[in-house]
Amino acid sequence: MIERQRHMANKQKRKYNFFFLLGAGASIPAVPGITDFVIEFMDHLNKRGSYFYPLTQYLHNINQEWQRTNDDKGIDLENLYELLININNPQNTIPLQLKIKGKWIKCRESELLEYELKKYIQKRCLEVNLGEVIHYKELFKFFELSPTLDVVSLNYDVCVEKFCALYKYRYDDEFYDDDQYLKPGTSSDPLVKLNKLHGSVNWYEITPGVYKRFEANNQFEASLKTGRLSTPVLRNMLIYPGIGKSAAMGLFLRPALNFRKLVLNCGFCISIGYRFADSTITSTIREGFLVNPDFRLIIINPNPFKALDNLLPIIKDIGKHSLLDFNERILIIDKRAAEVLADNYLFNRLRSWVNKKDFSIEKERTVFYTNKILKHIIKRSGQIDLIDDFPTDLYGIAIDTQNSRGYITKSGANGGLICFDLSNWNWKYIIKDLKHSLGIAIESFKSHTLIYLVENSCYQMPWLGKLQGKEGAGRIWKIRIDPNQRIKKELITYNKLQINLKKSVDRIDFLWDGYKEWHKEETLNKIHEEFGILNWPNSVLIENPNFTLLVTEARSLCRIKIKTGQIEKAFSIPLCFNLNDISLIDEDNLILLDVGVAGQNSYGRLLKGNLITGDVESILEGIPKPECLRIFPSRNSVLISKSHPFPYGEVIEVSLKNGMILRTWKGLDEPRGIAIAQNEKYALIASCKGLYKIML
Numbered sequence: 245m246i247e248r249q250r251h252m253a254n255k256q257k258r259k260y261n262f263f264f265l266l267g268a269g270a271s272i273p274a275v276p277g278i279t280d281f282v283i284e285f286m287d288h289l290n291k292r293g294s295y296f297y298p299l300t301q302y303l304h305n306i307n308q309e310w311q312r313t314n315d316d317k318g319i320d321l322e323n324l325y326e327l328l329i330n331i332n333n334p335q336n337t338i339p340l341q342l343k344i345k346g347k348w349i350k351c352r353e354s355e356l357l358e359y360e361l362k363k364y365i366q367k368r369c370l371e372v373n374l375g376e377v378i379h380y381k382e383l384f385k386f387f388e389l390s391p392t393l394d395v396v397s398l399n400y401d402v403c404v405e406k407f408c409a410l411y412k413y414r415y416d417d418e419f420y421d422d423d424q425y426l427k428p429g430t431s432s433d434p435l436v437k438l439n440k441l442h443g444s445v446n447w448y449e450i451t452p453g454v455y456k457r458f459e460a461n462n463q464f465e466a467s468l469k470t471g472r473l474s475t476p477v478l479r480n481m482l483i484y485p486g487i488g489k490s491a492a493m494g495l496f497l498r499p500a501l502n503f504r505k506l507v508l509n510c511g512f513c514i515s516i517g518y519r520f521a522d523s524t525i526t527s528t529i530r531e532g533f534l535v536n537p538d539f540r541l542i543i544i545n546p547n548p549f550k551a552l553d554n555l556l557p558i559i560k561d562i563g564k565h566s567l568l569d570f571n572e573r574i575l576i577i578d579k580r581a582a583e584v585l586a587d588n589y590l591f592n593r594l595r596s597w598v599n600k601k602d603f604s605i606e607k608e609r610t611v612f613y614t615n616k617i618l619k620h621i622i623k624r625s626g627q628i629d630l631i632d633d634f635p636t637d638l639y640g641i642a643i644d645t646q647n648s649r650g651y652i653t654k655s656g657a658n659g660g661l662i663c664f665d666l667s668n669w670n671w672k673y674i675i676k677d678l679k680h681s682l683g684i685a686i687e688s689f690k691s692h693t694l695i696y697l698v699e700n701s702c703y704q705m706p707w708l709g710k711l712q713g714k715e716g717a718g719r720i721w722k723i724r725i726d727p728n729q730r731i732k733k734e735l736i737t738y739n740k741l742q743i744n745l746k747k748s749v750d751r752i753d754f755l756w757d758g759y760k761e762w763h764k765e766e767t768l769n770k771i772h773e774e775f776g777i778l779n780w781p782n783s784v785l786i787e788n789p790n791f792t793l794l795v796t797e798a799r800s801l802c803r804i805k806i807k808t809g810q811i812e813k814a815f816s817i818p819l820c821f822n823l824n825d826i827s828l829i830d831e832d833n834l835i836l837l838d839v840g841v842a843g844q845n846s847y848g849r850l851l852k853g854n855l856i857t858g859d860v861e862s863i864l865e866g867i868p869k870p871e872c873l874r875i876f877p878s879r880n881s882v883l884i885s886k887s888h889p890f891p892y893g894e895v896i897e898v899s900l901k902n903g904m905i906l907r908t909w910k911g912l913d914e915p916r917g918i919a920i921a922q923n924e925k926y927a928l929i930a931s932c933k934g935l936y937k938i939m940l
Contacts (some may be wrong), residue, residue, distance in 0.1 A: 260537075262512035262594065263394035264383065267402075269517020269545060270581050274376040275368050275401050278321040282307070285364050302353040312386040322521065328358040365482075369401040369445040371462050380407045382585035387434040389594070394510075396439045396503045398518060398525075400482055402446055408436055414939035418498055419447055419457050441525075443482040447495070455495065500524065506855060507532035507539065512544045512594065516581045520554040530558045533573060540597075542606070544577045544584050552576070552613050557892050560707060575606030576613055618891045618911065627939040628909055631669050632848055635662065638930035640783070641917040642686040644693060650919065651695055652930055653681040661697060661723065664935075672729055675723065681918065683825070683872075685782035685793070695723040696793055698735070698781045720804060721822070736793075736809045737776040765813070768797075772811035778802070783825040783872070785834075787855075794834070796823040801836070801853070815858040817851065825873035827882065832856050835863075835900070837873045846870075850884065850898060864903035874918035881906060883927055885915035895929060895938060909938045 268277055270658075276284050284305075289300045306327065310319040314366050319327075331354045350356070380403050384395055388914040395404060408415040415436040448456050458465075483496060498615040507513060520526050543551050555574065564571040577584055577593075584590045628936045640653040647667045653659065664671035682698040700718035724732045755771050780798035787794045793804045796812060801814040802825060817823060817838060825837040829852070836853050840846040848867035853860045871887040880901070886894040890913030891939050913933035920927045920940070929936040 261391070261510045262386075262514060263396060263506045263510050264397055265513055265518055266395060266397040268399060268591055269519075270380075270397075271372070271377055271399055271401050271403050272581075273519065274372040274374070274403060275399070279318065279369070281321040282324055284368075285361060288364055289360065296360075298353055299357050302357060304352065306348075316648040324777025325358075325361065328354060328361065331516075332358055346549040352699070353663045362482075365400065366445050367462075369399070370460060372401050372403055372406070374403065374406055374410070377403050377601060379582040380404060382590075383407075384411060384413060384434075385588065385591050386594075389591075391434050393633040394439075394506055396441060396499070396506065398442055398522070400443060400445045401442075401633070402444065404436065404438055405446070417444070418502070418817045419444070419455070419495065421625055425467045437502075439502045441483075441496065441499050441503060443496065445482070447482075504528050505529070506920060509909070510536075511538045512542060514538050514544065514590070514594075515551075516544045516584070518543075519545070521550075526555065528560055529555070539573070540603075541574045542577065543574065544590070546578055546580045548576050548578055548613055549617065552610075553617055556614070557619060557888065561686075572603060572607065574610055576609040577604055577606055578609055578613070628911055629937045630933065631935040631937060634664075634669075634671060634934040636934055637932055638662075638935060639681065640683040640698070641919045641928055641930040641935075642684050642920045643697070643921065643928065644686055644688050645922050646688040647693065650928065651684060651686060652917075653678070653684055653697065655680055655682065661695070663729075667889065669935075674725070674729065675733065678721075680718075682781070683796075685784045685786045687786055687789055689870060691726070693725045695725065696784045696786065697721045697723060698784050698795065699780060707902075718778045718785060719776070720781065720793065722806070736804060736806060737757065737778060737811060752818065765800075765816070769813070772802070776809050776811060778811070780822070782823070785826050785828060787828075794826060796826055796836075798822055801826065809911050814855060815853065815860070817853070817860050824870070825872045825874075827873055827876065829879055829900075835873060835875055837870055837884065839870050850882070850903070852900070862903075863900060864898055864905075871915065875900075875922050876924055877922055878924065883918050883920065885929060886910075886916055887914045887916060889914055890933065893931070895927070912936055 265660050268275070275281075286300065286303055288297045289303065302523050303324075306324070307319050310323070311317070327348070332350050333349045334350060383393060383404075384407075385394070397404065405415060405417070407413075412433070413436055414433050415438050417438040419442055444457075446457050446459060448458060450456050483875050503525075508531065513529070513532070521527070529541060532541075541555075545551055552574070552923055575597075579591075581649060593605075595661065596921045635654050637654055637656045637659075638652050639655040641650065643650050643666070650664045650666055652664065654662060657679060658676075659678040660673050661675040661678065661681065661684075662671050663674045664910060678697070678699055680700045682700055684698070685696045687694040688695075697720070699721060711865075720736045722734050728733045751774070755767055755774075768779060773777070778795060778797055783796045785794045787803065791806060793806060795802050795804055799820045800816045803812050804810070805812075817836065820838045821841055822839045823836060824839045827835045829835060832855055834853055834855065836851040838849040838851060840848050846869050847865075848870035850864040850867060850870075850873070851860050852863055867884065867886065869886050869888055871883045871885045875882045881897050881899050884896050884898060888894065891911045893910075893912035893915045895909045895912065895915055895918070896905050898904070899906055912929065913931050915929045915931045915936065917930040924940055926940055927938050929938060
């Protein structure tokens with residue numbers, strides 16, 4: 245049999261390029277799943293008598309509070325351990341991401357509970373009944389397709405190792421050991437290359453820096469071999485659930501690097517019973533989708549909802565940077581491991597994927613579960629409508645209540661200004677050929693309408709020589725629209741071109757590069773004064789009609805005189821990185837949105853500033869990926885857009901009194917600019933997908 249497998253594998257090894265990724269579900273029922281594990285652990289403590297009653301009661305209290313706080317069935321193994329490691333390590337600088345009420349401090353119960361939990365993890369992962377995971381032996385069928393089976397495991401148990409020993413297959417887990425470990429089988433046999441990313445219950449650190457692997461069937465054998473009769477668990481080389489899973493150092497570095505190599509070079513990652521809750525794994529998967537055009541992820545899970553929910557934000561973000569067909573690259577088989585491996589089902593499906601490019605069955609299940617997640621997200625949200633037939637890639641928006649119109653900017657290289665009717669949503673371009681148009685402000689009169697518009701255009705349109713390469717150099721337009729829709733536009737800023745163009749180009753090149761290097765305020769003032777150029781302008785607000793505008797720059801707020809185009813600093817904000825939007829509370833006070841460093845997990849701040857004193861105070865900190873804001877006409881709260889891709893884009897309402905989040909609208913696609921109706925019945929949201937209307 246082995247000879248036949250070797251012959252078949254050598255013939256097809258270039259054709260089939262895959263590896264397995266094993267999660268906790270692959271070892272069920274020999275080792276319980278993460279939710280059942282806690283239930284079983286509680287039962288284990290109950291059976292051990294009155295000495296353990298305080299621990300049982302302590303765990304019961306945690307579980308009850310978890311259920312009340314999270315509206316959940318019960319705490320699972322990962323969340324329980326993450327909570328305990330935070331309680332028992334108060335000096336830990338990693339913030340607790342769990343939502344659980346109550347003051348939990350280190351005590352004897354928390355300390356012993358963590359220790360007993362580690363012991364029970366070791367016990368259940370050592371004392372496995374191979375008869376309960378007989379489906380593991382079906383993995384060896386795949387030796388017919390490859391002489392080496394690459395297996396990446398997130399599990400501590402020794403199921404794979406024991407099956408290799410039982411069927412006399414070689415395996416290599418690349419564990420560091422100062423003695424050569426004699427693996428079962430001979431050098432000519434097929435090989436299982438096992439990468440255990442979170443360690444194994446048979447790995448131990450005997451003394452600092454001295455590592456050993458001991459084969460043991462239970463904790464007593466492990467105690468005898470480690471020489472630590474009472475506490476062998478303290479020497480286990482494991483990365484425990486929760487916070488610790490972000491680590492990939494020491495002995496765990498090599499398996500992590502091997503996993504990355506597989507993702508970047510293989511065609512198929514076949515995951516069995518894994519829900520993709522670890523950031524190190526998902527970040528590597530993300531890289532695979534971006535770098536490896538042939539990479540496909542197979543999710544085998546009877547309930548893939550959680551796995552897909554964990555992956556969807558990453559995949560949606562990737563979609564902006566690559567030609568990723570989500571339903572072609574992630575394929576779902578909603579069955580248990582035993583069902584999929586039985587009767588050569590998975591073996592035959594893999595051959596069909598490779599030979600016939602037939603993904604129809606799995607693609608259908610991916611679409612089904614994706615739609616299920618989207619409905620679940622939007623169901624928990626307020627009413628959201630996407631207005632039909634609007635252009636994509638919209639940004640700034642303003643409502644002209646007096647004339648029952650709205651104005652909206654289209655961003656990007658082929659941007660412009662759009663006017664639409666609030667009664668029937670008919671729209672048309674009134675200005676085209678704007679480059680990266682962003683925020684707008686509007687002022688209505690009986691005879692005409694004035695619109696002030698931010699154009700952040702230099703890196704897309706060479707309107708000043710070398711400035712075409714200066715990202716973030718922008719300007720402000722003043723647009724006058726009469727009742728017959730005749731349009732007159734003029735630049736307010738950037739109207740000081742010197743006669744000697746070469747001298748101007750050299751001068752701005754010198755100043756701009758100097759400012760980007762040192763961020764000196766006096767250099768930016770010279771750029772303002774000599775050329776009327778703004779640094780990453782994003783939003784504009786009318787401070788005094790006909791007299792002054794307030795415009796956000798990357799690190800400060802500037803004031804622009806409408807008649808002269810003169811730019812002056814209104815005030816700076818400590819540690820401001822990207823000041824994206826502003827709204828006036830009254831003539832002296834305003835709300836500012838500092839969105840922080842651009843990225844998936846940017847740290848946004850909602851601030852209140854005083855134009856007279858220059859004082860700034862925080863209202864809400866740590867808003868992930870905020871983009872724009874708008875204050876309610878009643879001046880009690882603001883709406884903030886959070887520009888995650890669909891379906892994770894959100895708009896939140898935040899109280900100005902205490903910074904509390906009052907309401908949330910979910911299921912938008914990169915929401916941006918916001919306009920609120922004067923009667924506060926609805927708001928319009930510009931987005932990358934088009935125009936949304938949310939009911940307030």
